[in-house]
Amino acid sequence: MTCCKCQGVETWFNQKFVERELKKYRKKGPGKPTRILLEAIQATTGVKGSSLLDIGGGVGAIQSELFKSGLSHATGVEGSSAYLAAAKKEAERQGYLDEINFIQGDFVEMEKEIPAADIVTLDKVICCYPDMQTLVGLSSERAGKIYGVIYPVDTWWTKLGARIQHFIFKMRDNPFRVYIHPPQTIDAFIRKSGLNRKFYRKLILWQVAVYQR
Template sequence: MRLRTLEEINMPCSQCRGIEAFFDDNEARSELKNYRKKGPRNTTRQLLNAIVERDPKDKTLLDIGGGVGAIQHELIKAGIRSAVSVDASSAYARVSLDETVVRGHADRLTHHLGDFVDLADSIESADIVTLDRVICCYDDASRLLERSTERATRMLGLVYPRDGLPNRAAVWLLNLGLRIRRSDFRLFIHPNTLVTGILEGAGFRRVHLRKNLIWQVVLYERIGSQRL
């Protein structure tokens, strides 16, 4: 499988260009090395555990901002039928594709490079949709979440920063540093009310919540999907 270049897919937004530059080959390979050595990071593992508790066997996965593929590979091991990964970083997409081949999952995993919001119409719905540390990298969280809920038939899982003054102050300082470095990439703290309002408005209810000082791990289930 060949991934198109950014020039071929024409990602015009400054945040997308920032993602491409920030999440470069060094970052991707470092994260893959950590995943191979230690497994999924703690918050990712918490989200995976919440999904596995609800029996993902024979289900399908759409992993938005899939990174090196930790969620995809772990859920394939847990018995899902197939997975689709979408990422806006070409470096992460390449590394993830290579790891898919190494793990022998190429027949069950499809990769897309680009902005999910733009690609959503061409991507099929999935039983499970995940966004692990993704909405904090995207300015228009409303649109991203709306498009994500449209594709989730059973579950939608999120890992995103807690909405509070300490996190907001930290992100302000980080973004100041990015501006000084002339980077297009920015981080965002989106209000909890925005996230819950969109998910609940789309017919989901929260079934899992865990928090640490920085992150919150949330799993939503579509109301009535248990009967499908």
């Protein structure tokens, strides 16, 4: 990652924040948008024996849940050291640690080192990245079968929320930012990689989409 992005991610997704997320996952399982994404992936393709590239996977919810459905191996790329440590801890607890290759850094800057996979997921990641075109373009090319994404709806309330967050980040001298990218543009860049949308669900704050090659 560039210094600015790396500092922002490390500051916002710190140890305290991540510990709350891990505790919540262990108690309640994946949140609603993630559950919808997982169900859509499982309904679209057979997970058994497949590989996964999980970009910005947080505490590793997608990795852990798909291993329960027969995933063979996974690569987890994460910019936050706290999230990466939590994902490793959870993978060890669930018995999948040896089947996951954890990489810390910016996927875009490291993309030549990242292997392709049958399934590629970005759960609430596109909204954390300023250069959406490059992130979506490079990551969707890595998807052999399935590309699953969760990103914010493009509405006045999400834009207002982003502006409020930006003000808070600025007051705290944190370079981290949230981006509300146009859904039509995101969809166009995904389709440009030869993928077709097979599932779509719009929630109050998030939209969930699964594409198939």
